[in-house]
Amino acid sequence: MSLQSMLSGVFEEAFVALGTDSTFGEVVVSQRPELADYQCNGALGAGNALGRNPRVIAEAVVASIDAPDLIESIEIAGPGFINIVVSPRALIGAIADMAGSERLGVQPVDKPLTVVVDYGGPNMSKALHVGHLRSAVIGESLKRLVRFRGHTITGDIHIGDWGMPVGQLIIELEDRQPALPYFKPEYDEAIDGPYPADSPVDLDDLSDMYPVITKRCADDPAVAARARVATFDLQNGRAGYLALWRHFRNVSVEGQRSDFDALDVEFDVWYGESTVHDRLAPIVERLLESGQARVSEGAVVIDVARQEDAKEVPPLLLTRSDGSYLYSTTDLATVEMRVQNMHADVMLYVVDARQGLHFEQVFRAAKNTGIAPDDVDLEHIAFGTVNGPDGKPFKTREGGVVRLGDLIELVTESARAKLDAAHIAEGYPQAEREEIARKVGLAALKFGDLSNHRTSNYTFDMDRFAAFEGKTGPYLQYSAVRIKSILRRAAEAGLSEGPVVAPTVDAERVLMLRLVRLPEMVDRAVSLRAPNVIAEYAYEIATDFSRFYEKCHILSEEDPRRQASWLALVGLALAVLDRLLDLLGIEIPDRM
C-alpha cells in the first residue's frame, strides 16, 4: 500500500470516530512543501457539515491519531489544515517496498477489464502526416498505462479501408490507366486468368492520387457520383475492384507499418473497416426488421436523439440512398465485433475531438440497439488539433501537410547535429550514435506532444520539438543516462547497493517523497486517460534527481552506508524513470 493511502487510512478512521464521513480523511500531497509532506483538509469540510469550528475538529482528529511509525509530526494551520510530516522510518520503508517490487509498488486492479483501444486510424489512401502523430502517441501511451494498471488491452489500428476514399481511388486510377483489367466488367478470372499479382500503384502514386481525386469530387458532382457508385460496387463484391482494393491496402499498410515502426508504436491487431464488411448488410437488415432503423430520404438511419438533448442530434446514417455503407456503419459493426469476438468491456477511441458528434451518435446507436450491452463502456478519448503558428491546422510553408516520416527524420537530424556540436558521444561507434540520435529525436517529439493535455489544441513549433534543454524528452533521458553512468562506475569500483537509510540532505528527502507518489500518479493518469500526468511527473522526478545529483556526490562519498543507500535510491529513481518513459513510449539510451 502506498504511503499516501496508509495516511488516508489513518485519517479516515479518525474522522469516522468523530462521527463524520470517512471521505473527509483523504490525505493529499502538501501544497506547501516547506511546511509539510502531506495534508488533510477534511476538518474544513467536516466543520462546515457539522456546524462546528473546523479548528476544533482538526484538534480532535489530531488528538485521536496515534501512528508514530508513520507520522513524525502534525500541525494545524490556518483555518484547519492538518499538515503532516512523515517519519523517516515510514519514508525509507516505502522506498524499500517500491525497490523490492517488480511493479514498483503499483498494485494491479482487483477486477481486470478487457479493453480495446482504437488509435492511429490511418486512412488507407493517405501517407501518415503530423495529424496522425497525436492519435498514435496518445493511444500508445494509454495502451501501456492501462496494461500496466493490470487490465487486458488490445491496440487496434482500425484502418479506414472500406469507405468512399477507396471508391475515389478506384475511379482516379481508372481515369489514369483505363486499360487495366480491374475496370473491365466483362473480365472473368475463370477465363482470363487471375488479376495481376503486382500492384499497379505504389505508395507515392496513392499519395499523389488522393488529394487530386478529393478535389475533383468536391468540384464536380458527376465525378463524386462515380466515386459513390464505385464504392457501392466494391462493397457489393465486384471482383475487379476487390482485387484492386487488395493492392491498395497492401501498399498502404506496408508504408504505414514502416512509419509506425519508426515511431515505436505497435498495434496488437491491424483490423480495419473492411474487417467487419460481412456484418454490414445483416446489421442493417436486422435493425430495419426490428424497427430500430428506418428509411429516410432513401437512406437507412437510426434515430439517436433524446428528449433531454439541449441540441439537435441528427440520426446516424447506416446507408446512403444508393445503398452503400459509410463509416458510421462500419463503426457500429466494429462495436459488435469487439463485443462478440473480443469480449470488450471498454472501448477507447483515440480520435480527433472534431469527431465528437459522430461518436456520440455511434455510441447511442450501439446502446439503443443493444449492439453494445449496458455494461460496456464506450469512450471517445478526444484530442485537440495540431496547429501551425497561424492557429490553423499545421501545414508546411508550401501549404502541404508534413509527412510523419519527414518529421521523424527532422528531429533525428536535429539530435544528430546536437551530438556533433556538443562533442557528445564522440568516440562511440557510428551505429550507436545513430541509435542515440533516433531515440533522442523521438523522445523530443513524443514528450513535446504528450506533455500537453490531450484536449487542448497546441501549436506545432519545430524549434520546440528540436529543443533538448529544459522540459523536454531528452532532458528526461539525460537524467536517466546519468544514473546509468553512476551505476556503471560504481560497479566497476566494486560498490553495491545497500539498505536505504534515513535522508540527511533535503534534496534526498524530496526525491524520496516524489518517488513514493508513483501509484497515485499512475492511477490518476489511467482514470483521466491523460498521459500528460505521467509526462509531468517524470519531469519532476528528473529535476529532483538532478538537484540530488548536484548536492550528493555518490562515488566520492566517504560514509559507505550512506553511499550504498544512495546507490539504491538512484537505482530506484532509474527504475521509476524507465517505467514512466516506457509508459510514454520513450526509450532510454545506455549512454548519450
Added chain:
RNA sequence: GCCCUCGUAGCUCAGGGGAUAGAGCACCGGUUUCCUAAACCGGGUGUCGCAAGUUCGAAUCUUGCCGAGGGCGCCA
C-alpha cells in the same frame, strides 16, 4: 442559429474546490581541479478573458457575455 472545446507570465503550456497560481523557453547574472554543463543556482514583470452566482474557501463548479477554434444527414 444551435452545440462542443478552449481563453492562465512576453512566448509555449501545466495546474487535483483549499493556504502565497507554477514550469519550460526567452532575458540578466553565477557555478566545471568533483559521478556526463542536454545540468545546477539566483533574478518575475499575472485584472487566471469579463461579470455575476454557489461555497467557510473558486483558475478549478454554475450561468451570462466577449474572443478563438471546431462540429451540426448521405466525407472520414
